Amino acid sequence: MAFEDLLNQVGGLGRFQILQLALIFPSFMLLTPHLLLENFTAFIPGHRCWVHILDNNTVSDNDTGILSEDALLRISIPLDSNLRPEKCRRFVHPQWQLLHLNETIHNTSEADTERCVDGWVYDRSYFPSNIVTKWDMVCDYRSLKSVVQFLLLTGMLVGSIIGGHFSDKFGRRLILRWSFLQLAITDTCTAFAPTLSVYCLLRFLAGFSLMNIISNNTTLSTEWIRPQSKALVVILLSGALSIGQIILGGLAYVFRDWQTLHLVVSVPFFVFFLFSRWLFESARWLIITNKLDEGLKVLRKVARTNGMKNAEETLNIDVVRSTMQEELDAAQIKTTVCDLFRHPSMRKRICILLFIRFANTIPFYGIMINLQHVGSNIFLLQVLFGAATLIVRGLALFTLNHMGRRISQILFMFLVGLSVLANTFVPEEMQTLRVALACVGISCSAAAFSSCAVHLLELVPTVLRARTLGIDLMTSRIGAALAPLLMTLTVFVTTLPWIIYGVSPIIAGIVVFLLPETKNLPLPDTINDVENQKKLKKNQ
Template sequence: MAFAELLERAGGVGLFQALQVFTLLLPSMLVPSQLLMENFSAAIPGHRCWVHMLDNSSEAPANLTSKALLTISIPPGPNQEPHQCRRFRQPQWQLLDPNATATNWSEAATEPCVDGWVYDRSTFTSTIVAEWDLVCDYQSLKPMVQSIYMVGVLLGSFCWGLLSDRFGRKPSLSWCCLQVALANTGTAFASNFLIYCGLRFLSAFGVAGIIMTPVTLMVEWTTTRRRAVTITMLGCSYSLGQMILGALAFTIRDWRTLQLAVSMPFFAIFLISWWLPESARWLIIVGKPDQALQELRKVARINGHKQATKSLTVEVLLTSMEEEMAAAKARRSLLDLFLVPRLRWRSCGMFLVSFSQMVSYYGLVLDLQNLGSDIFLLQVLFGAVDLLGRATTTFLFSFLGHRMTLASFQTMAGLSILANVLVPQDLPTLRLVFAVLGKGCFGISLTSISVYKPELYPTALRMTADGFLQSAGRLGAVTGPLIRMTRQAAPLLAPISYGVIPMASTRTKVTLMDGGTWVAHPASGATPSGQSAYPSPSAPPHSLSLSNKNK
């Protein structure tokens, strides 16, 4: 009898599971507001150089209009709008002549914005870009802070996986919520860009734990047949969180106030998280059966199965978990993923897939301003299409299969991004359509890979493989914003890269992952024949068998 049967004794899926899912959906719903915050807090407003004659009312000639003063003070930019990063050294009076042309001045007559910039505050009253002048020569600092944040998530993923296995899921989640709340609140009061980056890094470190821990708690407190539903609900909460962020940013246009608005709920979630019971499965595996028994009996009472509290004993728990405890001791290393030839190719292919998806995904969702003028609407649409994609993925699997769904929609996502490169800026509606289509395709492909990858590995190596592929995805999330730092020197490099990378990896992954799938049960570790899929600690990795069952 495995732990799943112990859960059935405690009521299976009942009131406790419903309360737990609702509680864990709250922090998960707020994760997008942390990952995508710079879409709004670091939005780049319209700007031009500060000019004495134009912006100092005491020096402005009374007989000239603001438009005339702008003409003689600021040269036209590439789009014939006032240049954002240059100004005339001296007023170009000849440009007031009706017969003058835009070429009646030389580049030598201009200089950088030595006195700062004037910002358009009609959309945002305040952003970190306007507050710390992250424009022109410093515009690459915006994608840099986004990459710093993703580095924090990457390192946090490594650390919180180990810490939650060492100290438990519940204290890890509580600490992460408190860390995010404190770091984000401090970010709202940051006095300079360096402090802002440091606090955002600390926040990202905690967010990594909030991403990982709810999934683990849900899986370990849910019966096998209900697990897919709860994980789907968790994914939908991310989509809903994107929509909430767009609506919240539309209401709050000051970046410090917005930062506080998405920080305060984490203090409440920190307090609520102490209600959650620790994972009984984890408690048994780490040698705390008495505490695990208390948690199981508590769950049974909440689910209305009070009679189960008498039948649940320490002896029953230890007997039921004997196989899983033995499997936990048979630890596997990352090297085991590369010792078996077929596993080696699959691991390389899946690493490439995970990396390429996240490079393009975060390159797309962290650069809303380049996709359309109404970034609030775009954020809400991105969340809505992501929600729709997650809801329809299961149906697509039944028609196309896992592998074909993954390959086809990742290719479509890349094509949508490349199509947007060809659409001029004066066609915002068409650009919006391609952007939303690409986001929806990415949502489906990301869901596909999360379902498909467990089938490619034996149970004994699944957690090791999952950590390896999660790291690949986080590395891609770091790389995505970094590519955008080349925009000033090569404007088309970033969008072309975001479109080509997922398409190029599609053919590779189909080739590398072709073949059988591992069919060992993900929860119990038992194969369909009843044999354990966990080899003994002395068994070589190549002793693992492969089924020819294709998806």
């Protein structure tokens, strides 16, 4: 934790930190559109079977000109239990006798029906084209949409595991730059995917890089910030994700074609890759990994940028070595992921943090991936959710600074659970109330994420911080993948998935009490620092 002394000498929150955040902030804003693209590119439009008598352009106008389109539809498509045209079946032969039935009478005919063997006709009022209409992901192939989303989440899961290890080994900046380039290439190529299989592969690779960008941007930012301002930085970065939701709603409304939308959100990452060359590597990581010369060089550059001329003159290898001697000695012992679970204090912290992340992710994605089912105007809902999460994340900054890390998480997690449970018993006809409660749930869940992120960064040592973030994000991806699977429980009890969504964050909020408070404490650099924090707390 002695690095805080060096950071104070070069400036813990000055011109350098502001410029660094200015370079990172735009990339964070455009990450959310990549995460939630399938809300629009895989939107399932209204559809019905293609029928020869109605949709064949070669049929002579004289053959059916005396009948309206509604009449032709009625004799071609059977009605479902809600007296609406079936989406996935059609009559084998036109049922002319149905023209003589009253429109309010349900179709009780036992006429032969068949699947949509000739394809589908889609309602293109929302989107002229997307991946659902391109590859006919409806009816028997409707589950393909879940496959696409699952592969994206799987890519994020794998990326969080591998990326965290590489970041602790090769540095935050290198892995971040590579991830920028990978995301730019893969999601740009996705717009031109010739088959669904290629599309899924590219989205998997995009998900791989998404997690690395989130974790390395966060780590690179917070490791250059003084303890008193870490909450502010994390909230700003998470607020950028909320702004990204708003941006996605606007972009999807303007660019209705899925290929254009992909290009609009992907091409800017080539620019972020080029600008990332001006990002500075974490001096904290450089010193802990025994790269003292590089660490000293970066510290001097930061001091110069922040106008700390005296620090630039007095900083040298001997000063760095003497200040960080204890941490350097501890860092000589090779650390692995197993060290997170080998030491009692670390094991307790990690297990609790992972459970909290998992329990909060389930309701968040339970709401977000069901955006189409919350309301009819998905563009407005996306913007509304983004605005709500942005406002409540701002509130999280206030609670983190004045109430502490633990109380903030407990407050927001209880609000998430209660809002989801309340929404479970609101009738579907009360759409306004349901949307309002969904906004409360999604925004408080986002604020809980931000609070948990601040707490995690302050509980985990530098030598294992990136790997811990990777494991934490991996746990988040498991929760995200589980969220849609829980919806299958509706076959037993229709409200059971939503009850689980509501109960899980409440339990996690209770478990937060087992973690220590870290408000205004310096970041630990080694596992010994974590153990010393525990001893210090006992002495107090």
